[in-house]
Amino acid sequence: MLQKNENSNAQAAVLGLQHLLAMYSGSVLVPILIAGALHYSASQLTYLISTDIFMCGLATFLQVQLRKQFGVGLPIVLGVAFQAVAPLIVIGQTHGAGAMFGALIVSGIYVLLVSGIFAKIRKLFPPIVTGSVITTIGLSLIPVAIGNMGNNVAKPSSNSLILAIFTIIVILLVNIFAKGFIRSISILIGLIAGSLLAASMGLISTSAIVQAPWVHLPQPFYFAAPIFYPIDCLMMIIIATVSIVESTGVYLALADITGEKLSEKRLRNGYRAEGFAVLLGGIFNTFPYTGFSQNVGLVQLSGIKTRKPLYFTAGFLLVLGLIPKFAAMAQLIPNPVLGAAMLIMFGMVATQGIRMLGKVNFDGNQNLFIVAVSVAMGVGFDSSHLFSSLPQFIQPFISNGIVMSTLSAILLNLIFNHKKSD
Numbered sequence: 001m002l003q004k005n006e007n008s009n010a011q012a013a014v015l016g017l018q019h020l021l022a023m024y025s026g027s028v029l030v031p032i033l034i035a036g037a038l039h040y041s042a043s044q045l046t047y048l049i050s051t052d053i054f055m056c057g058l059a060t061f062l063q064v065q066l067r068k069q070f071g072v073g074l075p076i077v078l079g080v081a082f083q084a085v086a087p088l089i090v091i092g093q094t095h096g097a098g099a100m101f102g103a104l105i106v107s108g109i110y111v112l113l114v115s116g117i118f119a120k121i122r123k124l125f126p127p128i129v130t131g132s133v134i135t136t137i138g139l140s141l142i143p144v145a146i147g148n149m150g151n152n153v154a155k156p157s158s159n160s161l162i163l164a165i166f167t168i169i170v171i172l173l174v175n176i177f178a179k180g181f182i183r184s185i186s187i188l189i190g191l192i193a194g195s196l197l198a199a200s201m202g203l204i205s206t207s208a209i210v211q212a213p214w215v216h217l218p219q220p221f222y223f224a225a226p227i228f229y230p231i232d233c234l235m236m237i238i239i240a241t242v243s244i245v246e247s248t249g250v251y252l253a254l255a256d257i258t259g260e261k262l263s264e265k266r267l268r269n270g271y272r273a274e275g276f277a278v279l280l281g282g283i284f285n286t287f288p289y290t291g292f293s294q295n296v297g298l299v300q301l302s303g304i305k306t307r308k309p310l311y312f313t314a315g316f317l318l319v320l321g322l323i324p325k326f327a328a329m330a331q332l333i334p335n336p337v338l339g340a341a342m343l344i345m346f347g348m349v350a351t352q353g354i355r356m357l358g359k360v361n362f363d364g365n366q367n368l369f370i371v372a373v374s375v376a377m378g379v380g381f382d383s384s385h386l387f388s389s390l391p392q393f394i395q396p397f398i399s400n401g402i403v404m405s406t407l408s409a410i411l412l413n414l415i416f417n418h419k420k421s422d
Contacts, residue, residue: 008308012306012308012309012311012312013309013312014185014188015185015304015309015312016309016310016311016312016313016315016316017188017312017313017316018185018187018188018191018298018309019077019295019298019309019310019313020313020316020317020320021187021188021191021333021338021341022077022187022292022295022298022341022342022345023056023077023079023292023295024053027052027053027056027079027080028049028052028053030052030080030084030085030287031045031048031049031052031080031286031287032045032049034048034085034088034089034092034287035048037089037092037093038089038092038093038097044223046212046213046216046324047216047222048285048286049324050216050218050320050321050322050324051216051218051222051284051285051286051321052080052286052287052321053317053320053321054218054317054318054320054321054322055218055277055280055281055284055286055287055289055321056077056078056079056080056289056317056321057313057314057315057316057317057318057319057320057321058277058280058314058318059078059273059274059277059280059281059289060076060077060078060310060313060314060317061311061314061315061318062078062273062276062277063076063078063270063273063274063277063291064076064307064310064311064314066266066269067269068269069269069272070269070272070273070276071269071270071273072251072262072266072267072269072270072273073260073266073269073307074251074254074255074258074260074270074307075254075258075295075299075304075305075306075307075309075310076250076251076254076291076292076295076310077291077292077295077310077313078274078277078289078290078291078292079289079290079292080286080287080288080289080290081239081242081243081246081287081288081289081290084236084239084243084287084288087235087236087239088100088104088236088287090235091103091229091232091235091236094232095227095229095232096224096227097223097224097285098223098224098225098226098227099227099228099229099232100232101221101223101224101226101282101283101285102226102227102228102229102232102233102282103228103229103232103233103235103236103282104236104278104279104281104282104287104288105226105279105282105283106228106233106236106237106282107233107236107237107239107240107278107282107288108240108275108276108277108278108279108280108281108282108288109275109279110237110240110275111240111243111244111271111272111274111275111278112272112275112276112279113275114244114271115268115269115271115272115275116268118244118248118267118268118271119264119265119267119268119271120264124410124413124414125248125252125410126413126417127356127357127359127360128357128360128367128370128371128409128413128417129374129406129409129410129413130249130252130253130256130353130356131353131354131355131356131357131358131359131360131371132353132357132370132371132374132375132378132405132409133249133252133353133374133378133402133405133406133409134249134252134253134296134349134350134352134353134356135350135353135354135357135371135375136353136374136375136378136379136401136402136405137246137249137250137253137293137296137349137350137353137402138293138297138346138347138348138349138350138351138352138353139346139350139375139378139379140378140379140382140401140402141293141342141346141349142343142346142347142350144342144346145339145340145342145343145345145346146339146343147339148335148336148338148339148342149161149164149335149336149339149340149343150164150336150339151334151335151336152335156336159201159203159336160334160335160336161336162197163194163197163198163201163203163334163336163337163340164194164336164337164339164340165340166193166194166197166340167190167191167193167194167336167337167340167341168190168340168343168344170189170190170193170194171186171187171189171190171340171341171344174186174189174190183303187298187341187344187345190337190340190341191333191337191338191341194333194334194336194337194340194341195332195333195334195337198334198336198337203334204332204334205332206332209325209329209332212324212325213324213325214323214324214325215322215323215324216321216322216323216324217322218284218321219284220283220284220285221283221285222284222285223285224285226282236288238397239288240275240278240288242397242400242403243274243288243290244271244274245402245403245406245407246290246291246293246402246403247270247271247274247290247291248267248406249293249402249406250290250291250292250293250296251267251270251291253296253349253352253353253356254296254299256352256355256356257296257299257300257305257352258299258305259305274289274290274291277289293346293349295345296348296349296352297344297345297346297347297348297349297352298345298348300348300349300351300352357371366416366417367416367417369412369416370409370412370413370416370417371409373408373412374405374406374408374409374412375405377401377404377405377408378401378402378404378405378406378408379401379405380401381398381399381400381401381404382399382400382401382402382404383399383401384399385399386399387399
């Protein structure tokens with residue numbers, strides 16, 4: 001019995017590591033972008049990355065739990081909200097770091113206050129809405145994977161293509177020929193195999209590990225004490241609302257995969273956990289945190305639907321955040337290798353959305369029209385410059401494909417199906 005439990009823990013730990021590797025690059029990219037835009041020093045960037053990773057672990061730990069007041073209790077990973085990057089840079093460049101983190105604190109409090117209200121609108125997300133949104137999430141993330149496969153350059157080298165294709169082939173072969181636990185960690189095996197090939201080609205540098213310090217402790221208000229400008233706070237409240245909408249899609253996707261039922265209380269507690277994580281991000285001078293869509297595909301692909309691996313993920317993130325030399329090791333995975341794994345995972349997210357749409361009655365054209373318009377708007381408007389002439393404060397909404405897909409699906413469903421349910 002003890003041996004079986006030990007094996008279970010070991011397997012959960014490996015699955016937790018797989019979740020960490022799936023989200024780590026994205027979480028590290030955000031502090032690099034913001035630090036570069038605000039001209040932070042190397043030591044400041046090290047602090048920002050390490051504390052960010054630590055806070056991802058803490059936020060994930062809060063969210064995975066199923067407690068009376070906090071936590072949605074699903075196998076979810078929390079990472080940095082990508083949509084916050086541009087607004088934070090604007091605030092930081094205009095009013096300084098204090099205003100940036102002050103606005104984060106306000107937005108975290110806002111999420112805590114409105115969590116109960118958002119939980120009550122659960123009926124606005126029937127299968128036709130959630131299926132459309134989740135399909136959009138997967139499709140809109142695929143270009144990010146493709147960009148990483150090409151090392152995010154205009155003309156990718158042959159080495160990038162070799163690494164990406166090799167990683168995909170390894171993942172596919174593991175899924176074809178392996179069984180059980182080995183198949184469930186196919187993404188991790190692909191990442192390791194791709195990184196080993198990159199090392200044999202001389203494409204991996206260990207300089208990040210050499211330069212990183214051994215120990216790091218998060219400090220409140222490391223960069224600056226909070227300053228509260230109304231317009232900055234309003235901007236981050238908008239971003240927080242966007243994150244809530246995206247997180248709802250992630251919650252519903254995971255609930256569908258795991259067979260869990262989401263009550264108003266669990267939704268409220270999920271929003272509360274995210275709001276508290278955002279508040280802590282402002283206090284410790286990092287970022288807002290939200291449910292990571294890419295890890296939904298990993299849950300689906302691995303077939304492991306329990307929360308246990310995510311506790312290991314949270315623990316690993318906390319450790320990496322305290323020991324920057326270990327945290328730097330995850331930066332060794334080349335972008336093409338990571339992008340190849342992301343491509344498969346994001347495809348799985350889109351497939352999950354399509355599967356949910358299978359529950360919808362398409363006998364008439366109305367539901368078909370709802371899905372067509374919602375997915376088209378979500379994919380088409382994502383990061384689009386179509387609305388660049390409109391006021392700046394509404395652009396985070398209308399240029400976010402997931403939000404546009406959600407709003408259009410909800411609105412069209414209310415118009416066409418207000419007298420019936422799916």
